Amino acid sequence: MVKKELTILNSSGLHARPAASLVKLASRFTSKIYLQKDGLEVNAKSIMGVMTLAAEKGSKILIIVDGKDEEEALKQLIKLIKNKFCEEN
C-alpha cells in the first residue's frame, strides 16, 4: 500500500470535469484507490464519491493506493493533480 498527501491546485477544485478525469484515470488501474479528506474516505473510481469529497482549491487530500499496480497508479494520479488536471494554462 502506498500513500501520498497532496494539495488541490486547480481553481475549480474537484468539480465535475476534474473529478471525471481523476475517476477515469483511477479506473485504469486494478489497485484499490481511495481518497481521504477531513476524515471522509471515498472510492476514487466513483464520480459521485469524488464529488462528495468537495475538495476545493487549497484543500489537502490523501491518496491511498493498494494493489499490484499501486506505484504506477500513485505516480499518475500525482501527475494529474499537480498539472491541475490540465484545465488551466
Place this chain on the structure above:
Amino acid sequence: MINLKGKAASPGISIGKVYLLDEDRIQIQDETLTDEQIKKEIEKFLNAIKSTEEDILKIKENVEKSLGASYGEIFDTHLMFLKDKVLLDKTISEMKRTRKNSDHVFYRIMKKTQESMISLKDEYLKERASDIRDIKRRVIRKIQGDERLCIYQITEPAIVISHELTPSLTVNLDKSKILGFVTELGGRTSHAAILARALEVPSVVAVKNLMKNIVPGDTVVIDGNSGNVIINPDAEVLKKYETQKEGLYKFSKSLEKIISLPAVSLDGREVELSANIELPQEIDSVIAYGSHGIGLYRTEYLYLLKNQPPTEEEQYNEYKSIAKRIYPNPVIIRTIDLGGDKLVKTPKGLKEDNPFLGWRAIRVCFDYPIMFKTQLKAILKASTVGNIAIMFPMISGIDELYKAKSFVDESKEELTKEDIKFDENIKIGVMIELPSAVMIAEELAEEVDFFSIGTNDLIQYTLAVDRGNVRVSNLFQFFHPAVIKLIKMTIDAGHKKGIWVGMCGEMAGDPLATYLLIGLRLDEFSVSPLILAEIKQIIRSINYSDAIKISENCLNMKSAEGIEIYLTKIMKEKFPNIPL
C-alpha cells in the same frame, strides 16, 4: 379563488388550464427475492441504467439542437453519474446481500448520496444533488416500467406549473402549446424565466405556496408584468384579465406594421433603436421586432451555464454567429459583468459585506487576466464580420479605462503574432453606470467611440437604493431630478466630444421616459426585444420639438414624483392605449 404573488419574469398575461409538472411521489415496494429472481432483477436494473442513458443522450441532442451546444453540457454530469461503476457495483452487491428489489436498493443508495451532496457547502456541488435526484427518479421509473417522467407531453395549450423547472423537464414539451410558466422556486435568471422570454410567453417565478394550492384541472391567470398568479379566478376577475389581455393583443397587432420602419419622430429626429439580449435564442425576436441592432449583448450566460469559463473557441463561435445574423447592423458585446463569486471559487472568509460595492465586473477581469483576454480575443476574432463593438462595464475612473484598453491592445498584439485577423478599427465604448463616470464623462469620451448609460446601476449608486429591498425599493426612481441631470450631463459630454450616447438600462424601455430621453438628445435606445415596437411607435408619433420642451420642463421640476405625474399625464393624453 386564490391569489398568489411571485416575481414577474417574462411580460404578458396568460389565462389557461394548468399543466402540472409535478414531482409525483415514487412508490417503492419492499420485497425479498429468491436467488433466481435476484439474477433477473440485476439484469432488469442494468437494462434500466442503459435505457436511461439512451434517454439522456436523446435529451442532450434535442437540447443542443433547440437551444445551442452549450446547453447540452448540463447533461454530461447526468451521464457521468450513470456510468459510475462503483455505484453500479455497490447496488448489485447490496441486492445480492439483502435480496431486495433493485428499485428499493438503488433508491436508498441514491438518496444517501443526494443527502450528502445537499449538506456540502460548495454551491456548485450542492446543485448536483438535483442531478442525482433526477437520475434516481429516471432509473426507478425505468425499473418500474413507468415512462411518465421521461415523456412529459402537453396535449392541449396550457400553463406549465412546477416546483422548479429543470432543462430536462422542459425539453420534451411541445413549445407551441406552452402558454406560460409558473414556478415555486427560481429567479429572473432561472431556466423557466429564460425559456419564457425566449418563447415570448408570460412567466412568474418564486411563487410561495404554489404547489400546495394547485391541482390538475385548475384554471390560472398569470400576469407577467405584476407577478400576480390567480388560481381559479371568479367571473369578475377573469373578465378583467381577459379584457386586459385583449387590449395588449390588439396593441401588439397594431405595432406589426411599423416593424420595418425607422425610429424617427414626426419632425425628422431619427434615433437608433436596438435590442438587449441575454441569449442567442433571442436573436429571432430581435429580428422579428425590427431592431436596428444589438445595443447590449450580455455575455454572462456563457459563464453561468457551465462549471468553468467558456473557451476562446466556444465564445468566438457564439459571437460570430450572432454578429453574422445581425449584420450589417451593429452588435455591442459587453465584457463579463458578474460578481467575482460567480466566476471563480472564492476562498473562504472573502465574503463581501457590500457585493455591489465590491469585487465585480471589470474589477474581477483585471484580477483574472487570462479569463479577460480569452474573452477579448474571442470578440476580436469574431470582429472580422465587421459590425462588432466592445463595451466595458463598471468603469469608475480613467485609469480603469486605460487598463481595459491596454488589455484590448495586448490581445490584438497576440492575435497579430498568431497571424489571426480581426477588425483593426473595432469600436470601444463604456457603460456609464457610476456617478463618478458621469462626472468625468468628457475625459472618458476622449478615449472611446460611444457611451451607453446603464440606468439600473446608475440609479442604484446615485440614490443608494437596492431595488430588491422592499423596504426601500420605492426610492428607486427613474425620474429623480439627480438621475435626469446625470443623464443630461452624460449626453452633453459625449456630444461635446463628438461621440454618440445610448442607453441600455431599463429606463430606455419605459414608455414614460421616451419623451424625456428624446428631448435630452439621446442617440440610441437599447431595449428588450419584446418592448421594442412599442417604443418605436411612441418615437414615430411624437415631435422632437415637443420632446425638447418637455425635457426642459422636467429639468426645471424639483420632485421625482411631480415629474412622473407630469409625464404620465402627457402619455395618457397622447397614448391612451399604451400600458404604463
